[in-house]
Amino acid sequence: MADLQPRQDSQHREADSAPSAERRMTASDIARIVGTSSATVSYALNGNPGVSDALRARILEVAREHGFRPNLLAQGLRRGRSDVIGLLLADIANPFYPEIASRVISAAAESGHQVFLSHAGIDGALLATAARALVDHRCEGLIFTSVGESDRPVLAELRAEGVPFVFINRYIDGLDADFVGIDDEAAGRTMLEHVLSCGYTRIALLGGEHVSSASRNRMSGFVSALGVAGLSPVNQEGLYGPLTHESGFERAEVLLEGGSQPPQAIVCGNDMIALGVMDAVLARGLSIPGDVAVTGYDDMSFASVQALALTTLRVPREAMGAAAVRLLLERSSGYAGPARQDLQRFELVIRRTCGSQSNPGSR
Amino acid sequence: MADLQPRQDSQHREADSAPSAERRMTASDIARIVGTSSATVSYALNGNPGVSDALRARILEVAREHGFRPNLLAQGLRRGRSDVIGLLLADIANPFYPEIASRVISAAAESGHQVFLSHAGIDGALLATAARALVDHRCEGLIFTSVGESDRPVLAELRAEGVPFVFINRYIDGLDADFVGIDDEAAGRTMLEHVLSCGYTRIALLGGEHVSSASRNRMSGFVSALGVAGLSPVNQEGLYGPLTHESGFERAEVLLEGGSQPPQAIVCGNDMIALGVMDAVLARGLSIPGDVAVTGYDDMSFASVQALALTTLRVPREAMGAAAVRLLLERSSGYAGPARQDLQRFELVIRRTCGSQSNPGSR
DNA sequence: CTGAAAGCGCTTACAG
């Protein structure tokens, strides 16, 4: 790296840049060529009235010929909006989020919007800063994937500034904002009813983060279904924890270490935790589901692989991304009604690790 | 959806929006309060000379007090650059990319840059459109993760416009641009030498896309190491294919169907293909690695899970993302030297599916 | 040290 000498001097820069950046064509350039004003060029290009058909045709022709593309910064500044959506992800390394992001980007593109992506950080430490940066870039609105209680102040700030936003997957109590997700409590009950239907009664629960409304609601569904059966979780501790392999592994080890008999089933807050649990179970020389059944939550891409064949609950991440874009664009184009809840359909996916009677191979 | 009535009329919008978006504070507002000009405010805020210490302090105080944050659109328009980097991903659903993106975002943030994320589409169909949109938003430069031969025209266009760009993982022959990746040919040889060292001689190769320089180089390394041992791949067909589970599964089925004896080892172009291969092998009732050994490439997050324990080759995705940002920012701040190749270190990761003598459990 | 002016590239009322 010692061999490079960045030149800050813009004089040199112009001169040195291999392909000297020819100044981009502007609306004024088009106007000059056609012999009219930039205003008329703008009218013509935007399909507004006030230009004769002949002149409009000429302008469009010249613009196309020169490959004119408007400066979106100038356009945004003048219009006061920018056709840009901000998306805040908690943790891109978690495979849950990219599939949401993917669909947000394509849904946004379908309506001519660009997506700014930012990292909120796994603990939300960067969320406030990232959100403000997006607002300062004049995003039309923001989509949050993983808000927590600590984000309340900055969200209130956004609200005061009139910036529309939508929550995916998690929400904050009392903050009346559009939300896209699933009914996590019902989903949790569904999962646990399946586990119970397999005949298990000693069931451990290893949920996600307590700051996550989704995790809390899932847990609530788990516990409530257990209660209906007159049961309670075998573990008092470790009900909540990070949504990671590591956390699943460690919490499972605690469960399995105890001198007492191991749980018959371990119900996890997401698929990552379940992977960690599976590793801990296998490391003890126990079999899945023979000795211990395991369930995940989310149905991430790897869950269906035969070597894993994880019983889980499908959360429709792509549909959630698309729905969030739709709700947000409705807001930014003026809809000012009460907050909406868009609950998507979930699906129990029974594979080998819990409750599959038939041969594994659900791919 | 029938119940919502978007109001396009901005008059109404202002009036109706629950939290009426108070107009944001501008530099002129600060100037008015302090009793100076917006120019002086700008000087003060940007730490430029030409303002007395007393006045500067007063301006900073008022700005802070009112939570002033400059309009980045206006700033970008005036300055001619925008502190924004464009990142083009091929396919976010492929877990290879998010880990790059994650680091690109954080590295960019460290130097005060925002990241625009776009989808190029798995076949690059959207790449040209997406790249132009990013340029029109006045990105300082672009990072491409998965270019192919068909992208050459738009890249030439960017070059002519003087937009700096950097390639990650794949490059295009003859297009002299900065590149961050690994030495895929050497890595391919390394992997195959390991497979050979296990004593296997009937080896099948299931590579990635032929349009990918990375896939071609890996394949070249595989074949060359085989050649040194006086061998060649057992399969003539299916050497190249999509980097997906499905493609791995299908190509493995073809390999295993043939009346002839199955390969002793199947070397894959990435971990997704390897997962598909593992499923196909297990579905035949064969064991891994007893009957057929399998290797992946990338070391995705799931590869280390004990139930999989995939022998693979670690590609340092996060380091690649950080390096790409560094190279790009050097370009956009004036460095105009010849194209650079930043080859990161790779690492062979031996797990259960091929060549681990010891007990599986490499986590 | 300070301020008024011009301009980035658009769009939008507003006169002719």
Place this chain on the structure above:
DNA sequence: CTGAAAGCGCTTACAG
């Protein structure tokens, strides 16, 4: 139907 002007919110030479 057409064009000249003003302005979005900044920054940057340029005079006082």
